[in-house]
Each structure stands twice: as structure tokens, then as C-alpha cells.
Amino acid sequence: MIYQLNNIHSCTLLLFIWIVTVYPSEQTVSNGQFSSDDIQMKRFSNTISVSIHAEIPDLVPYQVFLQILFRLPEANAKNLMVFKQPPSEKGESTSYIIQGLRMNSDFYDQIYNSKMLKEIGMLTDQTNDENIQDFIEHYRPDFSIRYYTCESFIFTLINDAFQLSDNLDDLIKLRLVITDLHNILKYKLGNMFLDTSNMDGPFYKAEIMSRNKLHLLKQGISKYITFQSFLSTTTDRSQALRFVNKTGVDYTKQAIVLYIIQGHDEDEIQQLVQPFADVTFISCTSHELEMMFSIGQIFKITSMIQNEVTRVWSVYLEVLRTNETEHLTNLTNYFLSKIVGQETFYNGIQARVNFEPLTITTFVTIGDYYSSVIVKNYEKAEFYYKKVLAEELESPEDFDFEHQPMFYYSRVAYVYYLTLGHINNQLGRIQYEQENYLEASQYCQEAYNAYLKIKDDAHKQTLIAQVFIIIAKIHWKYYGEYAQAAPYFLKALQLDRNNAQIFISIGLSQSSAEEYWFALNALTTALSMIEKLNETDYLSLGFIYHGKGQIYEKSNQTWQALLYYFSAENTYKKYIPSNHELRQQIHDDIKRVRMVSNNVHEDL
Numbered sequence: 001m002i003y004q005l006n007n008i009h010s011c012t013l014l015l016f017i018w019i020v021t022v023y024p025s026e027q028t029v030s031n032g033q034f035s036s037d038d039i040q041m042k043r044f045s046n047t048i049s050v051s052i053h054a055e056i057p058d059l060v061p062y063q064v065f066l067q068i069l070f071r072l073p074e075a076n077a078k079n080l081m082v083f084k085q086p087p088s089e090k091g092e093s094t095s096y097i098i099q100g101l102r103m104n105s106d107f108y109d110q111i112y113n114s115k116m117l118k119e120i121g122m123l124t125d126q127t128n129d130e131n132i133q134d135f136i137e138h139y140r141p142d143f144s145i146r147y148y149t150c151e152s153f154i155f156t157l158i159n160d161a162f163q164l165s166d167n168l169d170d171l172i173k174l175r176l177v178i179t180d181l182h183n184i185l186k187y188k189l190g191n192m193f194l195d196t197s198n199m200d201g202p203f204y205k206a207e208i209m210s211r212n213k214l215h216l217l218k219q220g221i222s223k224y225i226t227f228q229s230f231l232s233t234t235t236d237r238s239q240a241l242r243f244v245n246k247t248g249v250d251y252t253k254q255a256i257v258l259y260i261i262q263g264h265d266e267d268e269i270q271q272l273v274q275p276f277a278d279v280t281f282i283s284c285t286s287h288e289l290e291m292m293f294s295i296g297q298i299f300k301i302t303s304m305i306q307n308e309v310t311r312v313w314s315v316y317l318e319v320l321r322t323n324e325t326e327h328l329t330n331l332t333n334y335f336l337s338k339i340v341g342q343e344t345f346y347n348g349i350q351a352r353v354n355f356e357p358l359t360i361t362t363f364v365t366i367g368d369y370y371s372s373v374i375v376k377n378y379e380k381a382e383f384y385y386k387k388v389l390a391e392e393l394e395s396p397e398d399f400d401f402e403h404q405p406m407f408y409y410s411r412v413a414y415v416y417y418l419t420l421g422h423i424n425n426q427l428g429r430i431q432y433e434q435e436n437y438l439e440a441s442q443y444c445q446e447a448y449n450a451y452l453k454i455k456d457d458a459h460k461q462t463l464i465a466q467v468f469i470i471i472a473k474i475h476w477k478y479y480g481e482y483a484q485a486a487p488y489f490l491k492a493l494q495l496d497r498n499n500a501q502i503f504i505s506i507g508l509s510q511s512s513a514e515e516y517w518f519a520l521n522a523l524t525t526a527l528s529m530i531e532k533l534n535e536t537d538y539l540s541l542g543f544i545y546h547g548k549g550q551i552y553e554k555s556n557q558t559w560q561a562l563l564y565y566f567s568a569e570n571t572y573k574k575y576i577p578s579n580h581e582l583r584q585q586i587h588d589d590i591k592r593v594r595m596v597s598n599n600v601h602e603d604l
Helices: 013-022 026-030 036-044 056-070 110-119 130-138 141-149 153-163 169-173 175-188 211-219 237-242 322-339 363-371 378-392 406-433 437-452 458-479 482-495 500-512 516-533 538-554 558-575 581-603
Strands: 050-053 080-085 095-100 203-210 224-227 231-233 254-262 276-278 291-293 297-306 312-318 343-346 349-352
Touching: 050 056, 050 211, 056 175, 056 224, 056 322, 056 363, 056 558, 110 130, 110 175, 130 153, 141 153, 141 175, 153 169, 153 175, 169 175, 175 276, 203 211, 203 231, 203 237, 211 254, 211 297, 211 312, 237 254, 322 363, 363 378, 363 406, 378 406, 406 437, 406 458, 437 458, 458 482, 458 500, 482 500, 500 516, 500 538, 516 538, 538 558, 538 581, 558 581
Parallel strands: 254 312
Antiparallel strands: 050 224, 080 095, 203 254, 224 297, 231 291, 276 291, 297 312, 343 349
């Protein structure tokens, strides 16, 4: 998603009147415990967790996670709205779009407010806190900005979670408020501003930080910086610095830093990765102009300068250029399609959706994210898969139809086994990757049994084919004989002959078994299938080039090996994070082949 820094429309009078009328007062949210100056100083000068990366692909995993998080509704069927989508062309059938109701200003339920507080450990049977009770009783999606900008515990909870941003579990637990904040910036306020003259920036944010973090910023000049929290800024430089409490700063261990966000000089639309908005008229400090950027905003560090008199470091941040934003958006959408796909699993419900921004995600999706090739955190993936099996997934016999749309009545059993099969198949793949072959076989058997319960159709065949692929790999690794794996690869092909992934798996296994001619043929077939469909499947292309290079290297065809290794390297560099093991593997392969080539030339 791309958001423009300019071309802003003004706020409608009706929205402004509604917000002023119904929004809770500062006194209500903060219980009168903090002054406006206290609230401003804490929010405008709070420490922001950041990450710095040199390449666009390095930014992708966190952006993919956020997109999954923003689409994660509460686990209850009544929290869904089904929209009928008429056919766009003659002959097409009517489809349905499923959307969570967190964006509906009239939808709120104390149950969900309590559930979030219980998940993060703030609400127990013994809890007797006035602020917590107020949140449970009064919080609703459109009040998220108010609760965040006032000195309520919500601000502290969110920013504490962002300080530990490596542990994304905390963000998942706070998904209700985080999603509400993001959605109100994106859908309600994204194109609505009282004063458009301030929307071009620059924007300022001051912070007292450690010398280690300052050193990290210095090393990040000309690199990308991601703010892993919501970012409150002002257009008044002096005011931003005033919010910082300069007394007590130990300049041997700390530094005062002023972030300065500005557009670039090129004559093109200024584009942002995440939404931002003028929240002045609904924040607790409405007398101060406040521009809020959503979590995950990305800029490029252009320079850093220290004022020798004030000792303040100015860090100049530039909005990404169009080509950078588009490349990041394309990569994020690509990996989202790999992880989320078209099939959405939801508490015994499955829906095929047509519009990516409305695709529902679940804890199954979180598991798929952690088990994906760009993350590969199998421990976390197992946790969320097993959480769904233990807590979320309802059998057809136990399913509650009370709030269930009629559209789903005939699909509950189908979806139950679909979800059960998918989770077990993923757990089988994880165990295979960890070389626990017996456990992997057991999970694959469970997946196979679940898929057998689904009615016979083409989709069922493709699902079972995926199980056979993993079983084939298990047999190859466990027995060390390709003949043990071949029957299962053959079964997979019989069920889903047009799947390039099957041919890639066959080719890589045959290469390991030193069946080089057959392996090369399988990979060539996969490549031709991808090219014929005109698909942009970056990972598959990288695997094919890498696999062919390995085949030619093992066949002592050095120059052919290098050509394919270079193709794989170029693909990985453009689309896979720099710290990924595939990048290191291809680097090592090229280095090894070059050394062999140099030795041959020396011998000659």
C-alpha cells in the first residue's frame, strides 16, 4: 500500500462534529492524573524502537507481519460482515467478500476489550483498577487515538511492546488497539485534514537516546530506517525540542536527537509505506499540532549533524522515492500472497476472497508467517499452529451457528477438515526440515486423513498432492534411496501435474540422488511452466537457477554452474533479505566454484 504525502483533502464538518461530540474527554481517559504538558512530553519525546537495513528486501519481513496483524479479527463469527460482490464480467459468478468489523465505528464489545487485557496479563479476577475498568466499559475502535494520546496505560503498553519488537507476540496480543489505531489513520483520517498547509512537512520528533543507538544511526546514513511504533510528530522544531526534558541528561552516555522528516527534491509524488494523519483535533493535546505516522513507517537516513552549542543531533530522514516504494510494495504483496494466499482459515470458517486488503488472517496465518521461507522460526510456527488446534478450531459437531451467516452453513465440515489438514501438513513440513522424520510422517498421515474427509474435487487433489511431496522427501532423507521417494512424487504428479513446485521438489531430490539428467529435466519443466503462465515467482526462479547450478557443478561443468549461480544470486539479492541463509549459500557456492576454476587454470 502506498500513501501520498501531498494531494490531501480537507476534513468534513460532520466527522469533526461527531468526534468532538462523542469522544471521551482527557479527564475521563487519564482520570485527571496528568497535566497536558506531562502528556505531551511523554508522547512527543518517547524512545522509539527502530531497525536499520541497507537493502529493500531486508524491510519486507516486518512489513509482511504488520499486514497480517492488521487483518487479524477477533475469533468470533459475529465479528464478520459478508459483502455480496456482483460479477465484474458477464459469465462470472457472484462472489463474497468477508470483512472484520473492527473498522465499523458502531461495533464494540466489552468482551474483546477484556480479552486483550487478559492476554497481556493486566486483567485477573483480583484486578481492581479504575483505568482498566474504564477501558473495558468505554473503549471502542474510534476512540483509539484518544486513548493512545492521553496518558492512559494503553500508550505505555504499546510502546513497551514496541521496545521489545523482536518479540512479535506482544504486538499480536495488542492487535485490537494496534489495528484500530492503524485503521483510523488509514480509513477515517488518511485523507482528512483541517489544515493542508502543514502536510508537506518537515515534521519533527525529539528523543533522548543512548550512545549505542546514536552510533547505530550514524552507521545507518544512506540506509533505511523503520520506526517500529506509532510516531507522533509536530511541524514546530522549537516545540519538538521543548518536549525533551534536558535536565539530567548524561552526555557521556546519552544524546539528544531530533528526527527531521522531509520530502526529497525530485519532482514526483512523495510516497509513504504506511498511512499518517493530522490527529490534532482528536488528541488529548488539541492545542498542539500533531501528525501521527502509523507503525512500520520507513524513511532513508540522509545525514546527521550535531549543533556544537546545543549538543543536539539532527537526523535528516527522507521519504522513499517512487521506485523504492513500489519495489517494497511489490515484494510485500508477493510474500503476502505466498503466506496468506486465497484460502482463509477462520475458526471453522473458510472464505475465498477477491480483494487483498480485505483478506482475513488468523493464528494459522501467523503460523504460516513464522514457517515461511523469509522467517523460518519453526518454534513460533508450531506454537501458533498448536494454539489453533487446542483453542480455536471447532469440529462440525461443536460449531456454534447462532451468529453464522447462512452463506457458510454447508461449508463448516469442509472447512474444519481443510484447516486440520493444512495445520498438520505444515507441522509435518517443519518436522521434516528439522530432520525429525518419524514425527513428520505422523503429521503427514494426520493431514492425509483430514483431507480424505473433504468432498472429491480438484482442490482436494492439490491438497493431497502437497502431502505426498513431503512424504516423498521424508522417504528420500530417511532411507537415502530415491527409489523410496519416487512413488510418492509420482502420486503427487498424478494429482496435480500443472504445479511447478512439484517439479522443483522432484528436481532438487533427484539432484541430491545424483540423478542429474532427470533432475535437470524436472527443473527445466518447472521453469517452462512458470514462464508459460507469465508468473512472477521470485522464490521458485531462485530455487531453479540454484538447483541447475548445483547440477552443473556436480557434473564438473564449471562455467555453466557459474552462469546459473549468478542468476540465482541476482534473484536472491533483489528479493530475499541480506541475512537469509540462501544468500549465504549461493555466496559460498560461487566462491567454491571460482576457486576450483582458478586451480584448473593454474594447473594448465
